[in-house]
Amino acid sequence: MSMGDFISIHPSELKFPFELRRQSSCSMQLTNRTEKYVAFKVKTTNPKKYCVRPNSGIVLPGSSCNVSVTMQAQKEAPPDQCRDKFLVQSVIAPDGSTNKDITPEMFNKEDGRVVKEFKMRVIYIPANPPSPVPEGSEEGTPPRSSSLENGIQNFEEVSRSLEDTKEKSSEAWSAISKLTDEKASALQQNQRLRQELEMMRKDISKSRPGGFSLMFVVLIGLLGVLIGYVVKRA
Numbered sequence: 001m002s003m004g005d006f007i008s009i010h011p012s013e014l015k016f017p018f019e020l021r022r023q024s025s026c027s028m029q030l031t032n033r034t035e036k037y038v039a040f041k042v043k044t045t046n047p048k049k050y051c052v053r054p055n056s057g058i059v060l061p062g063s064s065c066n067v068s069v070t071m072q073a074q075k076e077a078p079p080d081q082c083r084d085k086f087l088v089q090s091v092i093a094p095d096g097s098t099n100k101d102i103t104p105e106m107f108n109k110e111d112g113r114v115v116k117e118f119k120m121r122v123i124y125i126p127a128n129p130p131s132p133v134p135e136g137s138e139e140g141t142p143p144r145s146s147s148l149e150n151g152i153q154n155f156e157e158v159s160r161s162l163e164d165t166k167e168k169s170s171e172a173w174s175a176i177s178k179l180t181d182e183k184a185s186a187l188q189q190n191q192r193l194r195q196e197l198e199m200m201r202k203d204i205s206k207s208r209p210g211g212f213s214l215m216f217v218v219l220i221g222l223l224g225v226l227i228g229y230v231v232k233r234a
Contacts, residue, residue, distance in 0.1 A: 028069070
């Protein structure tokens with residue numbers, strides 16, 4: 001915890017988990033150490049890179065305020081030592097002040113105001129730190145990286161999943177093809193039966209111009225039942 005006379009700041013450094021092309025956030029807590037209202041303001045040397053919420057406010061006596069700092073996604077790896085800095089300014093404010101009462105002039109030292117300042121540096125830490133490398137089990141055996149083993153295991157699992165998917169897809173296409181062939185065969189058989197029925201009707205009409213015999217009616221009924229059964233299967 002760092003002391004800014006009017007307020008205490010925790011932590012004293014801003015540590016961002018760094019990962020390319022991803023935003024990263026951290027926070028700090030400002031605690032009013034006085035019995036007065038304290039106004040604060042947070043500045044940075046790189047305002048386009050960081051977003052501070054809230055960047056100013058009022059901390060009541062004995063209370064605290066959390067400030068969130070978000071670093072925009074970066075396209076390049078940072079240098080070994082980050083040169084970005086933050087400045088936290090604090091000043092005694094009139095009792096009953098609110099956030100709307102904060103003005104830039106409140107932090108102007110030229111008017112004789114006592115403005116306390118605390119500088120904070122930025123530290124980047126790896127978002128996914130490398131796993132420790134175990135020692136070789138036997139003399140002369142090179143150490144194996146756990147991350148490499150995990151990568152191989154994940155690759156094998158993905159490969160097995162792809163093979164299962166291909167097998168299921170092949171079975172599905174085979175079943176669809178079989179059903180399609182059965183439907184086409186049923187339709188052909190239905191058409192053939194209709195043609196035979198029509199030919200029989202014409203033959204009977206020629207032989208018996210005065211009407212249909214009982215045998216013909218029975219035959220027509222049986223063919224109708226057969227056609228209905230075939231159509232239902234299709």
